[in-house]
Amino acid sequence: MDGKEYNSEEEFLKDYDSSVFEKLSMTADILIMSVSSEETGNYRKLTEKKFSILLVKRDNYPFKDKWCLPGGFIGIDETLDDAAKRILKNETNLKNIYIEQLYTFSDVKRDPRMRVVSTSYMALVDKNRLNDKLSKNASWFNVFMIEDEKSYHVTLDNGSEEIKFVVTKTLRDLTTDRYDFKIAKNDKLAFDHPLVIISGLERLKNKIEYTDIVFNMMPEYFTLGELQQVYEVILNKKLLDPAFRRIIANKVEKTSKMKTGGGHRPSALFKYKRKSNE
Amino acid sequence: MDGKEYNSEEEFLKDYDSSVFEKLSMTADILIMSVSSEETGNYRKLTEKKFSILLVKRDNYPFKDKWCLPGGFIGIDETLDDAAKRILKNETNLKNIYIEQLYTFSDVKRDPRMRVVSTSYMALVDKNRLNDKLSKNASWFNVFMIEDEKSYHVTLDNGSEEIKFVVTKTLRDLTTDRYDFKIAKNDKLAFDHPLVIISGLERLKNKIEYTDIVFNMMPEYFTLGELQQVYEVILNKKLLDPAFRRIIANKVEKTSKMKTGGGHRPSALFKYKRKSNE
DNA sequence: TGAATAGTGTCTGTGAGACAATATTAT
DNA sequence: ATAATATTGTCTCACAGACACTATTCA
DSSP: OOOOOOSSHHHHHHHOOGGGSOOBEEEEEEEEEEEEEEOOSOTTSOOEEEEEEEEEEOOSSSSTTOEEOSEEEOOTTOOHHHHHHHHHHHHHSOOSOEEEEEEEEOOTTSSSSSOEEEEEEEEEOOGGGTTTOOOTTEEEEEEEEEEOSSEEEEEEEOSSOEEEEEEEEEEEETTTTEEEEEEEEESSBOTTHHHHHHHHHHHHHHHHHHSSGGGGGSOSSBOHHHHHHHHHHHHTSOOOHHHHHHHHGGGEEEEEEEEOOSSSOOEEEEEEOOOOOO | OOOOOOSSHHHHHHHOOGGGSOOBEEEEEEEEEEEEEEOOSOTTSOOEEEEEEEEEEOOSSSSTTOEEOSEEEOOTTOOHHHHHHHHHHHHHSOOSOEEEEEEEEOOTTSSSSSOEEEEEEEEEOOGGGTTTOOOTTEEEEEEEEEEOSSEEEEEEEOSSOEEEEEEEEEEEETTTTEEEEEEEEESSBOTTHHHHHHHHHHHHHHHHHHSSGGGGGSOSSBOHHHHHHHHHHHHTSOOOHHHHHHHHGGGEEEEEEEEOOSSSOOEEEEEEOOOOOO
């Protein structure tokens, strides 16, 4: 760049002008996911599980009055992980929550104010642990997703408001079945957050198949029926009981506790047990 | 923040002072991976495949004279993907290369000059396509990795120079077997690039099992023996012929071409064929 | 001819899908 | 008694691991 010669790293750094590159801002956005239980009315039936995510209503520009994922700018002395955990703590008042980096979005115009690159995270919580501790503008939305060859049609519902958006996908790479995603319809969500939601749902769907990630959304004690319901609502398909029990057999531990009162045979309560290492 | 009330997004944006948050710089770093063939001396034997990555020798501070991954700052009007592709093009003179975002690293002190967040990418190339087109400071290093319970021991070798580093891992999350990585020993690589290398190798190892990603490193025509060698060098274990052939049977297409001259039975040449959809 | 790779056949055990059967509760 | 869930048994089929066997080339 300039012609000056340096003889050591120290000398170079002392002289370094960090303003030669135009800088930008970064945010961390967090997709907080959980499962809720809804009464069915029939005393015999189990509660119905719904997959849900946490959104926050914006009361400032940009995107005033739209919904968005919890997020915020990262400090100059703060890592992305720390920022994500800070935001998560603010939003839920909980620590020790499962959190994982998803993807970094960097479209030039994704924020109308200025250049902002955002790294997205996903977090999983057991909703029972925090239902009353939510920050004031936050609300849980049940998620209904229909996926076809070309697009995702998503409906979010918090009981009083409905949000719909459509994300289209175009094949990016033949060898790994990766897609480029594009927001085709979106009225009520801020920024590119529909893309974050799709990424997170896909990541969760994949990981539930080959990891024990699901237990991050479960209470300490649960029945196998409840666990199966959570799998089914995430994978969006019915599973056969015996097959399901085989799959999770070595991930859970039977306790002496029982769940009764359901108008049907009571169920043993189980605990998560880390899969035995081969 | 300030008390002023805005009535529209336009009005707000016009007034917006983007300097309220301290900004930072971002880079894209690319782990370019390939496989090289080395003669064995024995006319009967196949060439031996080695897994290799591309490094660049730095001739400026910081980390002057150390090796690093190809990378660079992103422009204020450039996405991370575009920056990664630009850097890849600079380095290899090739377009249409497989590239995939890996992870975003944001340690506060990862760059001694100033705060720099880096999004890493991995790219796969067929080395035969570009061996002569490399940029001047670049060099291919063969990769030897030993992994145990607690750490990765990696040796890189380009024929004239050897780079060794150690990365330790500590379990981060019981449910998904994720680890926190830390550089325990590293003399010759700049920045946190050992972590990028580990991430990329792990990602590739996983994806080779459930996608067709390997074909991005293969020439158009190849024998099944060569393909198997590539699998073996990436997975770092021997595979049984019949099992391997079953696995890749519906991913490849036999051509009428043959590879002869090996001092042994000639082999049919195959082409990649996208797996038949069920 | 023999070393080396190419390519196929087949046995066996594991595990998933499918379906059937039994058990137990609250109303 | 009945609706609903809980739990287990078992048959079959697909597939991966393992090993054996045959085929073909060139110095």
